Amino acid sequence: MRIETHDPDDLGAALARRVAGDLAAAIETRGQASIAVPGGSTPAAFLGALGEADLDWKRVTATLTDERWVASDHARSNQRQLAGTLFAGRAVVAGFVPLYAGGAEPEDAIAATASALDPLLPLDVCVLGMGGDCHTASLFPGSPQLDAALDPEAGPVMAVTAPGQPERRITLTAPVLSGARRVYLLIRGAEKRAALDEALGLDPRRAPIRAVLNRATEWRVFYAD
Numbered sequence: 627m628r629i630e631t632h633d634p635d636d637l638g639a640a641l642a643r644r645v646a647g648d649l650a651a652a653i654e655t656r657g658q659a660s661i662a663v664p665g666g667s668t669p670a671a672f673l674g675a676l677g678e679a680d681l682d683w684k685r686v687t688a689t690l691t692d693e694r695w696v697a698s699d700h701a702r703s704n705q706r707q708l709a710g711t712l713f714a715g716r717a718v719v720a721g722f723v724p725l726y727a728g729g730a731e732p733e734d735a736i737a738a739t740a741s742a743l744d745p746l747l748p749l750d751v752c753v754l755g756m757g758g759d760c761h762t763a764s765l766f767p768g769s770p771q772l773d774a775a776l777d778p779e780a781g782p783v784m785a786v787t788a789p790g791q792p793e794r795r796i797t798l799t800a801p802v803l804s805g806a807r808r809v810y811l812l813i814r815g816a817e818k819r820a821a822l823d824e825a826l827g828l829d830p831r832r833a834p835i836r837a838v839l840n841r842a843t844e845w846r847v848f849y850a851d
């Protein structure tokens with residue numbers, strides 16, 4: 627298990643240092659870099675620390691691993707969280723490809739969002755979160771679209787229904803998430819650690835995080851209690 631355990635107070639900054647190094651290397655090699663970051667509550671410290679990294683941010687384009695289908699000023703918007711963390715510092719000049727595009731349903735945005743994402747792929751860095759049910763991004767166990775989103779031939783982005791979630795979702799699909807040059811999973815708490823340990827022995831449809839990590843070339847878990 628490629629898991630790094632960190633002090634809770636340094637977890638976000640430790641991952642930010644590692645990711646900043648990856649992005650700098652990509653810029654050095656290819657003149658540009660791309661990254662997908664998660665929503666939820668865990669990544670705030672990481673996103674804030676990364677946004678202060680001394681990088682040529684004009685050469686970096688960021689996107690989200692997934693988004694709730696709500697306006698970007700809505701309290702549950704992942705894009706809104708980035709405005710107060712990643713883009714609150716030096717990274718404000720970075721490029722950004724949003725997943726929420728307005729409109730009634732995420733299905734209406736898939737073609738345009740896929741086109742906007744295309745220049746970012748393969749991602750240089752993908753940072754994932756995980757729920758206690760082993761969902762990652764918006765790849766949820768029990769979702770009617772899960773098999774399609776896990777399919778190696780899936781398109782880059784998909785509209786999904788997430789069981790138990792209050793809104794529709796739009797998500798990067800498993801091949802895009804695992805196809806990143808560097809994949810990191812950022813989790814906190816013994817419950818998620820135990821869920822991850824169990825997930826790696828489960829059917830990927832019961833533990834979508836397994837499907838993504840199994841196919842990733844380079845992945846590491848950044849963990850703190």
Ligand code: 6PG
Nearest residue numbers: 664665666667668755756757763
């Ligand atoms: C989202 C995230 C989702 C998140 C997990 C963990 O939109 O909610 O992308 O996949 O990473 O649900 O969320 P927490 O960090 O809040 O536990």
